[in-house]
Amino acid sequence: MSPEHKAAMTPGTGTASSPNILLVTTLYPTHTGQSAEERTYALHRMVKRWQGAAQVLVVVPRFIYARGLLRSGMRSVPWRVRGESIDGIRVVSCPVFKIPRIGYWYGRLYTFARAGGFRPDLVLAHYGKSIQAGYHIARSLGLPFVAGLHIIPELDRPDPAAFRHSHYCYLAYASAVACRSPLILRRASEFLPELAEKMFPLYSGVEAGTVVGFEQARARLSAWRSGGCLRVVTAAKLLPQKNVDTVIRALGSLHGIDWKLTVLGNGPQMKPLRELAMKLAGKRVEFRGWVPAVEVRAELEGSHLFIMVSAPETMGIAYLEAMAAGALVIGSRGQGIDGIVRDGENGFLVPAGDLDSLSELLARLTRRSGAINLEGIIRRSLHTIRSLDEERIAAAYLERLRGITARGV
Numbered sequence: 001m002s003p004e005h006k007a008a009m010t011p012g013t014g015t016a017s018s019p020n021i022l023l024v025t026t027l028y029p030t031h032t033g034q035s036a037e038e039r040t041y042a043l044h045r046m047v048k049r050w051q052g053a054a055q056v057l058v059v060v061p062r063f064i065y066a067r068g069l070l071r072s073g074m075r076s077v078p079w080r081v082r083g084e085s086i087d088g089i090r091v092v093s094c095p096v097f098k099i100p101r102i103g104y105w106y107g108r109l110y111t112f113a114r115a116g117g118f119r120p121d122l123v124l125a126h127y128g129k130s131i132q133a134g135y136h137i138a139r140s141l142g143l144p145f146v147a148g149l150h151i152i153p154e155l156d157r158p159d160p161a162a163f164r165h166s167h168y169c170y171l172a173y174a175s176a177v178a179c180r181s182p183l184i185l186r187r188a189s190e191f192l193p194e195l196a197e198k199m200f201p202l203y204s205g206v207e208a209g210t211v212v213g214f215e216q217a218r219a220r221l222s223a224w225r226s227g228g229c230l231r232v233v234t235a236a237k238l239l240p241q242k243n244v245d246t247v248i249r250a251l252g253s254l255h256g257i258d259w260k261l262t263v264l265g266n267g268p269q270m271k272p273l274r275e276l277a278m279k280l281a282g283k284r285v286e287f288r289g290w291v292p293a294v295e296v297r298a299e300l301e302g303s304h305l306f307i308m309v310s311a312p313e314t315m316g317i318a319y320l321e322a323m324a325a326g327a328l329v330i331g332s333r334g335q336g337i338d339g340i341v342r343d344g345e346n347g348f349l350v351p352a353g354d355l356d357s358l359s360e361l362l363a364r365l366t367r368r369s370g371a372i373n374l375e376g377i378i379r380r381s382l383h384t385i386r387s388l389d390e391e392r393i394a395a396a397y398l399e400r401l402r403g404i405t406a407r408g409v
Contacts, residue, residue, distance in 0.1 A: 019405040022120035023047065023058045024134040027127050027150070030060050030093045031084050037237065037266060037290045042204050042317055043126060048087050049394040054401075057118045058091045061133050065098045090118075096133060122405045126178075128152055135170040144404045147171055148178040148202065149188055151314040151336060160191035171195050175404045178202035178397070181315040182339025202397060203340065204317050205390035206324045212301065217326025217378050224304045225374075230259040230366065233303040233327070235296060235318045238267025242310040243353040245269075245276055250358040252280035257366050261285045262299055300325035305365075311335050311352030323347070323385040326378060330361065340388070344372075346380040 029039045047056050083092040120141070125134025126148030138145035147170060149155070154163035171177050171192060177199045179185035189196040224230055232251060236242040244263060251261055261281070263273070266289050277285035291299075296318075300306065306322030307330045315336035322329050323346075331337040332352035341347035348365075350357040364372060 017402060018054055019121040019402060020055045020057070020119055021050075021122050021124055021401060022118070022134075022137065023056055023124045023126070024061065024137070025058070025126040025130045025148070026060055026063075027130075028058050028060050028091060029086055030082070030091060032086050035290065036293065040317075044086070044089070045390065046394045046397065047089055049391060050398050051088055054398060055118075056089055057120070058089060060091060060093045061096045061130055062093055063096050063098060063129055096129075122146065122401060124148070124401065126150065131167070131170050135173055139173060144175045144408060145173055146176045146178065146401060146404060147174045148180065149184050149199075150180050151184060151312045153312070155184060155187045155191070156312045163188070163191045168192060168195075171198075174198065175407070176200060176400065180204070181336035183334065183336050184314070186339070200400070203388060203393065204315055204320060205388040205393045206317075206320050206385060208386070208389045208391065210297070210321075211324045211382060211386055212326040214326075214379055214382055217382065218375055220302075220326065221304060221328075221374055221378060228258075230257060230305065231303045232259060232261045232305045232307060233264065233299050233322070234261065234307050235264035235299075236267075236308055236310060236316075237265050238263075238269040238273060240269060241312065242267075242269075242308070244273055246309055246353050246355050246358060247307050248273065248277050248280060248285060249355055250362055251284075253359045254362060254366060259284060262303070263287045264289075264291055264296055264299060266290045297321065297325060300327055303327045305330065307358070308332070309350055309352050309354070309358060313337065313352075315340070320385060320388060323381045326382065328365075328374065328377060329381065330358070340384065341381075344377075346377060346384050 023043070025043060027040050027043055029041060029044060047058065050056055083090065085091070120143060122144045123134045123138035124146045125131045127150045131147045134147070135145060137143075154166050157163075172195060175198065177188065177195065179188055179199055179201055181203065182201070185199060185201050189199055234244055234247050236244065238244060248261065251259055261284060263285065270287065274287060277287075300322050303322075303325070304327060306319070306327045308316060308318060309330065309332045310316070311332050313332060313335040319329055319331055319337045319341065329337075329341055329347040331341050331347065331349055333343065333349040335352060338349055341349060343349040348361055350361055365374070
């Protein structure tokens with residue numbers, strides 16, 4: 001790194017109790033009002049809770065590849081660094097160019113903070129190539145580094161070789177590794193056992209005040225079990241890996257059951273899914289497209305079942321929101337929610353996209369014999385989600401980062 005780059009980000013202006021944190025991630029909104037359909041707000045909600053206790057500068061890399069330049073032309077590429085304050089958090093979107101056969105050019109990342117005079121005490125990087133970028137900044141400045149692991153193809157394979165090749169040097173340098181789901185924590189620990197001691201769980205959460213009471217959830221369940229319509233919700237970007245078609249087919253296999261499915265979300269699979277629904281279920285499937293969070297919550301609080309059997313899946317905040325709303329949750333075994341949802345205890349798990357397994361489960365759930373204690377499952381589900389208090393999770397993460405800052409590299 002050049003002297004001017006080091007001058008731009010000289011460490012040491014924060015304190016151990018109120019550190020300056022440089023967060024590098026593509027999993028962050030880049031402008032006010034950006035749709036949650038475009039960018040996840042999970043990390044942003046956490047960082048907002050750190051205000052007053054830490055100074056955070058977020059840099060969102062825009063990775064630019066030579067192949068894309070050849071297709072679209074130089075003028076179409078957003079080369080400039082763009083900055084904006086989102087809910088009081090300074091967010092900078094910065095281009096990172098991939099030089100063929102050499103690597104990524106991080107020059108802009110090293111200089112973007114000069115104007116504001118931000119001096120980081122710790123570099124935090126979440127997801128994919130952002131971890132690589134954060135590692136290079138931290139190592140160049142001699143700063144503590146923390147990596148956040150989300151689901152990636154290398155973790156979804158049985159052979160650890162690809163994950164070791166792509167991530168070992170970055171995670172070995174890191175002071176700690178935050179794992180965003182039980183699956184990620186388990187796989188990463190198995191694939192890199194020598195680094196397992198520095199790995200810890202960092203799951204998403206919900207606001208404590210949004211969790212419904214058990215009596216409210218039980219009354220809704222009783223209305224259905226007494227002969228009412230079974231109301232089912234799925235919420236996802238409509239991509240093939242979300243397996244929304246499996247949900248439609250499985251519900252369509254039920255006989256003598258009054259049900260309605262509401263699909264929340266947009267995506268390239270909208271048209272074929274509409275055609276499939278019309279063929280198998282007629283008007284019993286409603287596609288609402290993308291809706292604001294308040295409407296998602298209203299749909300969930302009026303539903304009995306939430307089904308999302310996608311893969312790969314980091315965790316999916318929609319599962320947690322459904323649990324908070326008192327809905328029974330069906331997720332994918334061996335994916336991100338597995339470990340938060342425990343099959344037959346506080347929800348249900350089936351193999352991702354497995355039509356036979358999902359159909360069989362739905363047939364068992366809709367039998368009037370009541371062999372499955374659904375009230376007990378809802379009670380335990382609400383207990384689980386209350387333990388995933390978003391405020392408490394954010395505070396614990398910041399406390400860990402403070403400790404790392406105090407110890408140094």
